[in-house]
Amino acid sequence: MMKLTVLGCSGGIGGDAHRTTALLVDDDVLIDAGTGVADLDIDALARIDHVFITHAHIDHIACLPLMVDAVGARRAMPLVVHCTRATEAILRTHLFNDVLWPDFTRVPAQAKPFLRFEPLEEGESCALGERIFTPLPAKHGVPAVGFRVATPRGSLVFGSDTTVCPPFWDAVARIPDLRYLIVETAFPDSQRKLAIQSEHLCPSLLASQLPSPPGAFRLLISHVKPGYVDETLQDLQRVAESHAPAILAKGDIYWI
Numbered sequence: 548m549m550k551l552t553v554l555g556c557s558g559g560i561g562g563d564a565h566r567t568t569a570l571l572v573d574d575d576v577l578i579d580a581g582t583g584v585a586d587l588d589i590d591a592l593a594r595i596d597h598v599f600i601t602h603a604h605i606d607h608i609a610c611l612p613l614m615v616d617a618v619g620a621r622r623a624m625p626l627v628v629h630c631t632r633a634t635e636a637i638l639r640t641h642l643f644n645d646v647l648w649p650d651f652t653r654v655p656a657q658a659k660p661f662l663r664f665e666p667l668e669e670g671e672s673c674a675l676g677e678r679i680f681t682p683l684p685a686k687h688g689v690p691a692v693g694f695r696v697a698t699p700r701g702s703l704v705f706g707s708d709t710t711v712c713p714p715f716w717d718a719v720a721r722i723p724d725l726r727y728l729i730v731e732t733a734f735p736d737s738q739r740k741l742a743i744q745s746e747h748l749c750p751s752l753l754a755s756q757l758p759s760p761p762g763a764f765r766l767l768i769s770h771v772k773p774g775y776v777d778e779t780l781q782d783l784q785r786v787a788e789s790h791a792p793a794i795l796a797k798g799d800i801y802w803i
């Protein structure tokens with residue numbers, strides 16, 4: 548069985564309930580490395596061998612530089628960061644640039660660095676044992692992808708941050724064994740304008756894209772902005788009731 552542990556899935560910080568995006572797959576893989584990663588102890592951090600990054604926004608990568616520094620010296624192998632070349636370029640230019648943070652693709656030694664990038668583009672897949680990670684289309688303010696995680700028992704999709712994106716929904720429709728669909732709804736409908744400006748979704752925009760009739764998967768909502776959880780849930784229940792949406796929460800565990 549594959550275990551998915553939600554370390555963080557909020558659209559921001561503020562109190563113990565809210566950590567930004569980080570999904571732990573079993574105990575060795577992360578999807579995104581937001582502030583939820585900071586709750587793992589040193590041993591748990593050292594067990595993580597792979598991080599799949601959806602996009603370079605700070606709420607999705609905040610703990611990546613910190614975790615590399617925290618456990619790099621304890622690990623036998625570099626941490627492998629899987630992302631598109633576009634996201635790698637952003638992370639190299641703006642983060643691992645020996646200014647904001649050391650370039651751990653060359654530190655502590657070029658021959659034995661703490662981190663290495665592995666390109667993963669749309670149309671490609673990365674198999675780690677029986678778990679197959681495949682980028683999916685997304686549309687956000689910077690280059691972004693979602694991920695499908697396929698196992699022999701079914702698939703999970705994490706849509707990342709995205710606004711209206713028909714290619715994402717076309718890809719979802721082609722996944723016959725979809726068990727869990729995690730999609731964002733960052734803002735309530737009262738902030739629809741901001742959702743559009745910042746290339747996110749609100750409940751009415753999400754509802755306009757959901758399949759009809761509802762698919763045989765569990766619909767889980769991520770990235771809700773702290774302070775707007777109740778309002779967003781009420782909107783979702785009004786516009787997407789037949790899909791029985793549930794708001795994802797830190798600490799949730801799903802098995803496939």
Ligand SMILES: Nc1ncnc2c1ncn2[C@@H]1O[C@@H]2COP(=O)(O)O[C@H]2[C@H]1O
Pocket residue numbers: 558604606708741744745
């Ligand atoms: N035009 C905007 N006006 C106000 N806030 C914004 C705007 N664009 C982006 N943001 C905020 O900046 C945040 C960056 O991270 P997110 O994409 O999660 O969510 C975004 C919004 O909360």
